[in-house]
Amino acid sequence: MRTIEIKGLDKPVTCLIQGSDYFKHNVYDKVRTVLDGFFAAGGNTIDTAYIYCGGESEETIGRWMKDRGNRQEVIILTKGAHHDKNGPKVNPEAIASDLATSLERLGTDYIDLYALHRDDPAVPVSIIIDALNEHIRAGKVRAIGASNWTTARLQEANEYAASKGLAGFTFNSPNLSLAKAKEPFWTGCVSADEDYCAWHEEHQLPLLSWSSQARGFFTGRFTPEVRDNADLVRVFYSDANWERLYRAEELGKRKGVSTIQIALAYVLNQPFPTAALIGAQSPEELASCKEGSEIRLTPDEVRWLEHG
Structure with missing residues (x-):
């Protein structure tokens, strides 16, 4: 399986990352089968978060790693500092608390890829970067990143880190898909548009995309007339996205x-x-x-899928 390099890790990340937002103890047999299959196929990275399934996602991943005795072979991407009912939680105390809980649930003493699930623009990036670097120095985190941050805040954070000789964000995890979001899927979520992608190209910061296949938009089940999925209609139903789908169908037939x-x-x-x-x-x-991960597209094909 193809891989990418992320600064801070001593092994590459596979281009496919197994999601776990349905991992619960009552379906542990399924969790085990999915993860065994993913690793047998050459994958090595699992995505989870402090908030997924009330913590059961992290717990079942930890359970599986203990059963398999394979922690050293697994790259864990987990996320913390998601807001709660009281509001934003992007501060040193909340980050430390969420990280400690995630480590306990996963049954490990370090996280390979630790991302801040949300941003709070009211908190200076200096406070956030300083706090995250404390956890890197303590050996609890290998690499830090963000999810659902603007490129302006990412750049500000990394410029601060560079000025202080600290570790900055070495990966980012927004939504990126061929279907372009009309509005956030969830409040506060960020989807990569043309300008966002141009920033990533300039800085060559690795992007780990959630909802990379637009939550089923391209499966063939949906048409402009099928409107039984309110979230998909709200976020992805647009003339431009139907045109992208039709072009993807055409290119798929050719290949x-x-x-x-x-x-x-x-x-x-x-x-x-x-x-x-x-x-x-x-x-x-x-x-x-x-x-799908093995398909090579030319830059012209990528542009044609986007714009025709």
Whole structure:
């Protein structure tokens, strides 16, 4: 499986990252089967978060690593500092608390990739970077990143880190997909548009995309007339996205692959390092994703998928 390098890690990250937002103890047999299959297929990175499944996502991943005795082979991407009912939690105390809980749930003493799930622009980047570097120095975190941050805040944070000789963000995890979001899927979420991607190309910061296949938009189940998924209608139903879907269908036919595999290949053939978070729940879905990850697109094909 193709890989990318992320500064701070001593091993590469596979271009497919297994998502875990459905991992619970009552489906542990399924969790085990999914993760065993993903690693057998060459994957090595799992995405989770402090808030997923009330903590069960991290717990079941920790359970699986203990059962398999393979912690050293696994790259864990987890996220903290998501807001709660009281508001934003992007501060040193909340970060420390969420990180400690995640470490306990996962049954490990370090996180490979630690991302801040949300931003709070009211908090200076200096406070955030200083706090995260304390955890790097303590050996609890290998590399730090962000999810759902603007490029302006990412750049400000990394410029501060560089000025102080500190570790900055070495990866970013917004949404990036061939279907462009009309509005945030969840409040405060960030989707990479053309300007956002141009910034990533300039800085060559690795991008780990969530909802990389637009939550099923390219599966063939949805058409302009099928409107039974309110969130998909709200976020992705637009004339421009239907045109992108039709072009993906056309290119898929020319290459002998499926539309959704072209959508995945679009994410993995950007002019900067990318990986795609996937939600494969069966061997068939995993095989489709792996085949999609192997498709090479030219820059002209990527541009044509976007703009025609």
